[in-house]
Amino acid sequence: MISQVRPDGTLRHLITLEGLSRELIERLLERSQGFVRPLGARRPDSDSLAGFTVANLFTEPSTRTRVSFELAAKRLGADVVNLEVQLSSRVKGESMLDTVFTLQALHVDAMVIRDAEAGVTAAVAASVATHVSVLSAGEAHVSHPTQGLLDALTVRQHKERFDNLSIAIVGDIRHSRVARSDYHAFRTLGCPDLRIVAPPALMPAAEEFAGCSRHNSLRTGLKDVDVVIMLRIQKERMGQADLPDADRYFAKYGLTPERLTGARPDAIVMHPQPMNRGIEISSDVADGPQSVIRDQVRNGVAVRMAVLEEVLTGADTE
């Protein structure tokens, strides 16, 4: 595995949160917080990334994460190009690395990659020149590091510290890159009580999520927690294998106002979106006073600005 951190301690790539130091993650959160602005507030001018080029390499073009990265880069003055590519497969006979070297030769400084195939992003990072940074925008079920950071930032805005928090992640843990990146973020930040809540068929393998307590019951899983993170469940899985259909899933694992009363009164509710309202979460909760779901989106831009600035201007001073 290639190092994500430069000798001087700055971030060079962001493929996974696993292995990043608490100090580095806290610095990134601090830096991100500096980019947070209230809805409707005018944005301060910044051209810190003028002259840099960011390429968004997405397998599908219209995702919120793509737009979030695109706006983050533009708001710092970078040039952005969007490409719809599947790095994992061979497009027109061109291998993944030829595509990467081509982008590098076009003077792309940062490649933001969303890929359905695990390992592709790290393989790209291992291949690029030293001045190029690679950022994951979501990799298979494995990791979604900027989501992990924005979730940590959101928690940090509402809770003073991590070392006394109880956090529950609820839903399809097994297939979730969000759950894995959240896990790495919260563990590294010192969260002492991290719980995963899922039906047995959606629990991850035993060797994963070390140190988390596992709950098949939403009631015990949410008991007195400070933070509830609901995951999106693929409708296609509903009713398949050992899974209940959508109605029964909601009855057992859907977050309702009533069920939320089991958590602490000041608990916050999060969701990475898009939501299946009425399946994993009721609209009463999603739009209710404890929901910070829209804050997450806003924080996502701030985190991506901070990460882009860190990896690109860090390289600058090498």
Next chain:
Amino acid sequence: MISQVRPDGTLRHLITLEGLSRELIERLLERSQGFVRPLGARRPDSDSLAGFTVANLFTEPSTRTRVSFELAAKRLGADVVNLEVQLSSRVKGESMLDTVFTLQALHVDAMVIRDAEAGVTAAVAASVATHVSVLSAGEAHVSHPTQGLLDALTVRQHKERFDNLSIAIVGDIRHSRVARSDYHAFRTLGCPDLRIVAPPALMPAAEEFAGCSRHNSLRTGLKDVDVVIMLRIQKERMGQADLPDADRYFAKYGLTPERLTGARPDAIVMHPQPMNRGIEISSDVADGPQSVIRDQVRNGVAVRMAVLEEVLTGADTE
């Protein structure tokens, strides 16, 4: 219906021209005229929208209207993102409003929406935060307000005043959002003789287009008019139901130089494009001396610059 106008009289949203005051429309036309420049003239620098973000939400990506809005926004210094979305349907289970709130949380200041489903744009406008503006780029058969404004601007450049004009709109009135927005623009601006000309099957319901005279004959419809606006006819409708096939349609409703002689000698000919040459209009007329069709496109950018500046910088001073 949400108000499109702020308490201070500035425009906040633009969903329809219906109900806008003559004073406001005239002010928008005046402001638009300030952005008109001759072909090939260098553009004056403007950064009036620097720091603002405009999102183009189109159901298809490659339309002239999308490009027109995109260039209008960029030429005033705004950041622009293009998204291909269908707000009316549920994409990946995500409701329309979740998409809208996500964009808002990404600090999008103006959403430009083209939608095939009537009512969607107004529903979005009713939901966004007070600093966000919603602009229709064409809504089903209902309205296309910037087209109405650019058509009015085009007429204004060639005719001194509206209150002595005869204007004929010809073609598929029933299904045309352009006809409806033109109708609202010209009525509000005081046009005393507004005619709609169509085969019976393409006439709108009796309660629509109040105050217009209705003509099934192109000859009487064009008689001594100052302005002829030809509409695009969907080829798919030709020969169906009560409609003639393309050849017969052209024979009866196609605008030829000969037919145009029935209008005033200084009449101008307009078309919102794309044209079906040889069906609703002959190339002789489309490319002839009375055609101002290319002016319409040029005016479209100016109108969109004016509207974007009005809604965004108006909000700024709230």
Next chain:
Amino acid sequence: MISQVRPDGTLRHLITLEGLSRELIERLLERSQGFVRPLGARRPDSDSLAGFTVANLFTEPSTRTRVSFELAAKRLGADVVNLEVQLSSRVKGESMLDTVFTLQALHVDAMVIRDAEAGVTAAVAASVATHVSVLSAGEAHVSHPTQGLLDALTVRQHKERFDNLSIAIVGDIRHSRVARSDYHAFRTLGCPDLRIVAPPALMPAAEEFAGCSRHNSLRTGLKDVDVVIMLRIQKERMGQADLPDADRYFAKYGLTPERLTGARPDAIVMHPQPMNRGIEISSDVADGPQSVIRDQVRNGVAVRMAVLEEVLTGADTE
């Protein structure tokens, strides 16, 4: 055929390299060289094209050439819009020229066109207003002028002069726009020994490539050459008609380290990409010490910056 050059000698359009003077091509290469920068070097600020608008009209959106033009334009401060259009066919009944006039009325200053139909780009160039420039980004099998220039620039960076060079172009010459543009570039620059190497079925018509020697054997074709340009072969053609299958093609025409020893020891190897590794070229050669394939990509941006600046700022001083 419309003139590509203005009365003052500056380039106005770039449809083909055929007929351009040696002086003009050398000036473009000189200008391009000024935009070349090493990988990772910070880019000098330039706003020479601020206020100009470049439209990329591509039949498919995700090509390296589109990105190369887009980045070239953005790095000089131009506004860029991407449109996916097929100018050759009638889209929604709109003729090619209506699209072109619409873009012109939107104040597009340069149209970059990739088209599968021969003649379309020249037809557009013949129709636009005098302040508008048309650039080919690849036209059927006919021409790819910026590729020809970037290939010439790449050779120029490694060899002192053209008038003592032996250059071999190898592969599907018959269907290659790259081969045709390279031919025009190298002939005009004075290359005395230009060879085309192909199986008989992929040789061009006898009246084309005048002055080139023709080789069916890779061995004689590469003998003592200074430059080897390998072309992409469409896999679909393999095994069809008079063509061998992929394995046999590679055995006969694929460039391996061993075969390359027939060329001069300091020969450089080029390929326009994307490569079919193991069909027309082995990875040992593609990634080997004599390969300058990645330089070609980097030079492509520089050439497109130079050409855009030449055609747009030349127009400025008219």
